[in-house]
Amino acid sequence: AQSVAQPEDQVNVAEGNPLTVKCTYSVSGNPYLFWYVQYPNRGLQFLLKYITGDNLVKGSYGFEAEFNKSQTSFHLKKPSALVSDSALYFCAVRGINNAGNMLTFGGGTRLMVKP
């Protein structure tokens, strides 16, 4: 069975500082990895995904994520945080052996960016 872990319930960072939101995964075969963001009272918005190729994936709003196969991680990063980045972030994985091709989500990490 595939699974995703987001070890931090909340990440606090000062505006202008770099941010990292951690994600580790477990899946059979090659992983397909996604990051979504959820703003208050809104649905999930797609940020970026890793399929194959470069380990550093660039996405929306200046976010990027680094795929590390040996550490089974896909951490979300941004060089300079904005207050408007404050939201709930979800990592998700889909594995090639998952017959239903279903996404499995992590529990979410709340990012708080303080002015």
Place this chain on the structure above:
Amino acid sequence: NAGVTQTPKFQVLKTGQSMTLQCAQDMNHNSMYWYRQDPGMGLRLIYYSASEGTTDKGEVPNGYNVSRLNKREFSLRLESAAPSQTSVYFCASSERLRRGGLQETQYFGPGTRLLVL
């Protein structure tokens, strides 16, 4: 282009009541999904429809039924609501769910907040 829309936005039910959550998408997507979101548990798949005319159970289907009314619409029904079904429900769609389509992105609606007393 509204994307994925859901109605209602908020609903309060008494235990044992029934209701249907509506979802529609205008992106001509073939596949649609229903998730529930509970604190600390991320999103869990309830049911999905790979294409018009097909539906399948996800991770947590008990207590729910679905109908893929046409290509645009996918409804979720609670026949006899229970307090454990208090949650936020999200509908999503993707272009096509198939073997090999692992890279497809799902697009989400704004959610329905359901409270069962």
